[in-house]
Amino acid sequence: MSTSWKKGLATVASISMIGVLLAGCGTSNGGGNSAGGASNTASGGTSTSDNSKPVEGGSITLDLTQAVPDLDPAVAFDTTSAEIEQQVYEPLVTYKGSTNDIIGDLATDWNVSQDGKTYTFHIRKGVKFSNGDPMTAKNFVYQLQRILDKKMQPKPSPGASFFLNITGAQAYYDGKAKSISGVSTPDDYTLVIQLDKPEQFFLKILAMPFLSATDPSFVNKVGNAAFDTTKAMGTGPFILQSNGQNKVVLVKNPNYWQKDSQGNQLPYLDKVTMNVNNNPELDSMHWEQGQTAFMSPWLIGGDGIPTVAYPTIMNSPKFSKLVMKEPMNSMYYIGLNVKKTLDGKPNPLSNVKLRQAIEYGFDRSQYVKLENGADKAVNEPMPDSIEGFVKNLDPSAQYTYDPAKAKQLVKDAGFPNGVTLDMWNTNQSTSKKEDQAFQAMMQAIGIKINLHEVTFKDFLTKAMSGDAQVFFSGWNQDYPDASDFLNTFFNSNQIPENNMTNYSDPQVDQWLNAAEFNASASDRDNLYAKVINKVMSEAIFVPTTETVGHWCVQPWVHGFYTSNITYDPMAYIWVDPGHNS
Template structure:
């Protein structure tokens, strides 16, 4: 598949994958839901890294913005993550939260006050010091209406005083203060168990407001960034972007070696995915990872069938669910038995086979490896392919056959292939859907209005918690932009609202199980498959790994053999 939707942002890829990869490390506590997504998600890991060398990389689209508050496409995030530092980040391939700029932090007993103790001696590339005020400045930019940050909804109204600042009723965010230059205090309006996961996102970095005032917002987001990260932007012109090593970067690897190892990375924009694959095979580019959305679908067969290329492949599960949405306010899907019939009528294993077995069959909205996924889903809502059962439910529904409805989607070849199979499966039981494919952007715009009877779409993980899937896609407060099936269940809303603020993880797991069972019974979402990352890494590239929570290749941790420097 080729599209990614996430938290109001549209993402484009080539095989049904994108990368969320780690560039920082630190020391602190971990969250209760820490898991290792996939033991195969590390490539060519060795203990004696070599410093130096340059990398040549392709990128599948040009950069939209490198302003941390504005960047929303996955490639722009790649650059932001490499040039800036968050308070916290993820450890290796896991869901464990560790410190980046924050050495330690404290959380109050009521779960509403976070106090971060920052590392001292960190400077921006221009020599200005990084302090707690650097993070306050970024929170203010995210809440500034003129900036129009896509991450604004992640902190407003959860941070105390965020709404007042956003609405221009206050000149300060009352809930974000700096008791001293190296202490940052954040007060929430209510507990949010996954708040640290939110802070690990690329939006929440330290910035230099004096620099931004000097160069202006436009230049700051194009070719004049100012960060503290592992790499500095040397240039961004003519579809070529060059990053160079920050010699004063504060992070070190587990052996005490200063990061990063590489001297320079050159990205060349190229929208010809076949050329990307060819350049990799000739050894001209280091990897087909996040930068190119993985191995191009047109070259997938060649990679898996060629012994030399196959050994370069790196795979990992991805926090992505592709599903067919059934609008409960649109005929014929107002009838729950019709919706349940659709669940039984679609041959999901066949769809996965059509996708070259690059993905896995889905049975619920929350993917495996995400906190809140239900391993022991009851059989009556764990729908298996059963067209006879679908026909029985349609008969019980009392709806006259054949049932007709429009089916909306994007118009790329992989999606249309799946649409055709779903159309065939449903027609076999008496449901006649009419495909309405459009461009991905047009489809998303129309879908956000909540008036499509049925549609094919995906949701990609923002943080490893079921809230990101269940609350976002199914809470009635999220209608129509995210909850575009227009599903509304007061009991489900209550459970989801409770899970948003409950600090007991076992209680939250129980709540998410109740929600999952109920929404699968109500059958407004037809889970189809969970995505995978499928990348190719040159054998002379070491230290590459995948963390699906972050949107970057782990550039700070990569090194190359001396013969390739």
């Protein structure tokens, strides 16, 4: 199992929200994310709710499996980075606790025009960046310009395509305009965004970290490269004290604007130390011994409990009662790059028969066993918990484990003596076990797999360039909708950063684009079913397992709640008096 996910890039809100948003000519939130801390732990989902009065101060220590690849909210696009981003930065809107309800964050409230194309946000007054600079509406305009700067160095934002429906965004992105015509700031605390066409899911796009408030004077001072690696600075509850390959340290932001329902200043904690430790045995041991405050899918990756420790923790009366569970709406898959040439050489995987051979030669039950049953098998490119999952795939889109058929397909593809492929993955112990299992499966059907197991950051660099021939990856929702998976995986406009297999089919693009703005649930389901059946019949990638999240939280940690959309709620966590870890 990969220990970190590449973060999803969603494009459509759930259909249940469409009526609310289109009718929302006065959607508002009455002041802050009251979903946090002592006041929010009962807001839905699983939480460590109690009636104790929160205690200010204290610190916690956590294990983080991977070093943080990116800190710049315009650039970061993985779960490890997003765990840190949520503590340092804030967007216009966010989710209430563990629910799917959108509430204001740096916007107190907003209005949507009758035609659904104009959003007017009222920006929270009195908010400061952690260095003391005031936050205004112009900070969002600046960040949007950074997102849409395709020449931004050292690397551009992978989230630009999300915002191209904003009027004038495409012209700005193409370098044909010096400003984004559809964005304006009538005053310091009003932000107006005009869309080319109604986008029912626009608020959920804004809830992602990309368009967080950033300070132009600070970014210009330190430069984009440092801003992405060591010099993060936002309006969030914590300040980044240091970010290294071995440790990440966050300290309380004294300028943070938010208070809990009792008037206590957030965050409660003074310090959070995250030790980068890619040894899952140590991760679990540290928690079992009380050295770390909690383990979570966002910190540890996968389902949140290291595979090696899953039986011990779940079978222990002492530990099992400290585990919270929630479906993650995430999945793992083996991507098969269909590009005609790679590194100047013909790519054997451009042959559909060879890709189908891999499908028939893969036994996903082995992966379930390697994960000790924590996850379950999946046979299409999104979890079965997502609306639009196809219960009965077309015969051409179904693959049973059939090594004999796989061997014949390798020969039919023109490789009677077998073929060699390069596979890329992270260098974690759980990943290595699955790599070796896949390698053995492929060897049995005449395919030799050369393994390249690298750091998560190097893996992202390789895979997101579109140059990884075979790769093992995971995808975690931005919010629960089929488009979050299907549009991202298979739309041509997502090549190569998100559509890392380089798959391009005009018919699939047409179906995906039609579904994007369709308000009919049945129509969308039908279009997505066509996409799923076609891409599976063409064997673009091999779905492996889907994830159930597990959070292991110490009894002395309070205010904790789970979410499969947002990250660990460190702003609302407090610890027993005198307890520091």
